[in-house]
Every structure is written in structure tokens, then in C-alpha cells.
Amino acid sequence: MPLLEVDDLSVAFASYTGRFKLTKLQVLQGMTLDVNSGEIVAVIGSSGSGKSLLAHAILGILPGNASTGGKIRFDGEELTTRRQQALRGKDIALVPQSVGYLDPLMRVGAQVRSSVRAGDPLGEQRAAFARYRLAQDVERRYPHQLSGGMARRVLVSMATISGARLLIADEPTPGLDPAIVQETVRQLRELADNGAGILLISHDLESVLQVADRVAVFYAGTTVEVAPAADFSQDGARLRHPYSRALWRALPQNGFEPLHGGQPQPGELPAGCLFAPRCSLATAACGAERPVMRELRNGKARCIHAT
Numbered sequence: 001m002p003l004l005e006v007d008d009l010s011v012a013f014a015s016y017t018g019r020f021k022l023t024k025l026q027v028l029q030g031m032t033l034d035v036n037s038g039e040i041v042a043v044i045g046s047s048g049s050g051k052s053l054l055a056h057a058i059l060g061i062l063p064g065n066a067s068t069g070g071k072i073r074f075d076g077e078e079l080t081t082r083r084q085q086a087l088r089g090k091d092i093a094l095v096p097q098s099v100g101y102l103d104p105l106m107r108v109g110a111q112v113r114s115s116v117r118a119g120d121p122l123g124e125q126r127a128a129f130a131r132y133r134l135a136q137d138v139e140r141r142y143p144h145q146l147s148g149g150m151a152r153r154v155l156v157s158m159a160t161i162s163g164a165r166l167l168i169a170d171e172p173t174p175g176l177d178p179a180i181v182q183e184t185v186r187q188l189r190e191l192a193d194n195g196a197g198i199l200l201i202s203h204d205l206e207s208v209l210q211v212a213d214r215v216a217v218f219y220a221g222t223t224v225e226v227a228p229a230a231d232f233s234q235d236g237a238r239l240r241h242p243y244s245r246a247l248w249r250a251l252p253q254n255g256f257e258p259l260h261g262g263q264p265q266p267g268e269l270p271a272g273c274l275f276a277p278r279c280s281l282a283t284a285a286c287g288a289e290r291p292v293m294r295e296l297r298n299g300k301a302r303c304i305h306a307t
């Protein structure tokens with residue numbers, strides 16, 4: 001049984017357009033993925049594809065005007081609002097994309113220590129600070145007294161010593177120097193090898209392939225493919241979805257083949273396959289209806305042409 005199962009998750013936001021007209025903007029639909037204990041699943045997609053919203057939906061921290069559909073299960077049991085509250089910061093931890101998640105009124109050492117569940121909090125915090133090259137006096141500072149890079153390292157320290165069974169890292173390393181990036185990635189791998197499940201969110205396919213076991217590819221708020229990381233190799237022929245292949249072939253070492261056009265915005269989504277307007281394989285049938293997710297060769301894809 002997977003540690004985390006996201007099954008056909010959808011998210012919509014309600015907003016007022018005009019004075020009294022309440023409209024619903026569908027931003028995620030058909031999000032499907034799972035994470036097993038001991039495994040790193042990378043979530044890849046361009047800006048606005050729904051990566052952070054997926055993380056927030058799992059943690060139960062979506063804004064108040066959001067409504068959700070589909071199912072999220074943790075340990076085989078549905079993640080209700082009450083369970084999300086009980087597990088958040090304990091069994092399920094987040095390295096948030098924004099450093100604004102730190103409590104501005106609390107010294108950072110105390111914040112990191114409060115996430116330690118087993119062992120000596122001070123010892124654990126100091127070991128984590130040493131690992132991420134944060135000087136000891138940093139523990140007495142408030143978040144506004146940290147540089148952006150230091151704040152990110154504090155967030156990574158906090159999540160990695162939480163002892164969480166599921167760790168969701170939302171772009172954990174942008175702007176950090178290569179040694180710290182390597183340390184973070186190495187530690188995520190170690191946490192997974194010790195039994196945690198990791199959801200590693202990134203828009204950098206190349207860097208996540210170094211550590212991920214599987215990759216989920218997002219496009220315009222939908223999961224288009226879930227594939228073993230090893231399928232991203234050679235000319236990408238083992239990949240199932242044309243968008244995954246396009247991402248792979250756009251990398252410099254794979255020919256730098258550009259993909260023209262842009263991802264559609266929520267509220268302006270095409271009727272059929274969301275990728276059809278940019279897809280070289282698209283046929284009339286692709287525009288007719290949204291393709292379902294199909295199990296294919298140890299992975300899955302949402303494309304009627306995939307084999």
C-alpha cells in the first residue's frame with residue numbers, strides 16, 4: 001500500500017467577478033500520483049502547472065476560497081481535514097517554496113527545535129545547522145535577520161529533522177550554492193533510504209533525475225505522466241506522453257529541441273487533451289475529450305496515442 005495516494009484530485013477557487021457574481025476557477029483537475037515509503041517521487045512541471053497547490057492540498061493549507069474534489073489517502077486512510085491537522089508538521093512535513101512560512105516572531109533555533117519529535121532537540125538542531133553551514137549564533141536570530149539563502153537552509157533543516165514519514169519539498173534549493181544543494185539532495189536520499197516517502201517538487205528535470213525513483217509530470221493542472229526516472233534516457237522513446245518527451249528533448253544534452261507555445265491558463269483550457277494544441281501527434285480525437293489516465297508499462301499516461 002502506498003504511503004500517499006492522490007486520486008483524481010481537483011481544486012477550484014471561488015472569486016467575485018463583478019459585484020455579486022461568484023465564479024469558480026478550476027485550477028487543478030485529474031491530479032493522480034502515489035508515493036511509497038522509501039521512495040523519492042519528483043513532481044516536474046513549468047510555472048503554474050499546479051505543483052505547489054498539490055502540496056498545499058495534501059497538507060490542508062489551501063486558502064479558504066478553495067474547494068477540492070477527488071481523494072487523498074495517507075497510510076491507506078482518507079486524509080480528512082482533521083487528520084491533516086493532526087499529521088501536519090509531524091508525520092507530514094513541508095519544505096515550503098517561500099521563506100515567508102517561518103514565524104516572524106520566533107527565534108529560528110526555537111522553530112527548528114519545535115519540529116524535533118525524537119531525541120534531544122538542541123543537539124538535533126545544532127547538528128542540522130552544522131550540516132547546512134549555519135553558524136551557531138544564527139539560532140538566536142529572528143527570520144528577518146536572515147538572508148534569503150540562510151532562511152532556506154533553516155527551512156530545510158527544520159523539515160529534514162522532523163522525522164516525518166512523508167516529506168514534501170517544494171523547490172527546496174533555488175539560489176543555494178551547489179555544495180548546499182548537493183547536501184540537501186544527499187539528505188533527501190538518505191531520508192528515503194531510511195524509509196520516508198519524499199515528494200520532491202521542481203521545475204528542473206535534470207537535477208531531480210539524479211535522485212528520484214519516479215517522476216510525475218504536470219501540465220496545466222493535470223498529471224500527464226508518471227514514469228520510472230530511468231525512462232528519461234537516450235532519445236526519450238520509453239516515455240509515454242509527448243509532453244514528457246518534449247521536456248526531455250529540450251535539455252541541452254538531448255538536442256535543445258524547443259517546444260513552441262505556452263501552457264494554457266486556468267479558465268482558458270481547451271476542451272479535449274490539454275496538451276493537444278502544442279502536440280505534434282494531435283489528431284481530431286484529441287480535441288474531443290479529456291484523455292483518461294492509463295496504466296502503461298510500469299507507469300501511466302494521459303494520452304490516447306501513448307503505448
Ligand SMILES: Nc1ncnc2c1ncn2[C@@H]1O[C@H](COP(=O)(O)OP(=O)(O)OP(=O)(O)O)[C@@H](O)[C@H]1O
Nearest residue numbers: 013027046047048049050051052053054063203266
Ligand atoms: N489563491 C489562488 N487563487 C486563484 N488561483 C490560484 C491561487 N493560487 C494559485 N492559483 C493558480 O493555480 C495555478 C497553479 O499554481 P501553483 O502555485 O500550484 O503553480 P506551481 O506549479 O507551483 O508554479 P511555480 O513553479 O511558479 O511555483 C496557477 O495558474 C495559479 O495562478
Ligand code: NI
Nearest residue numbers: 051052053097
Ligand atoms: Ni510553486
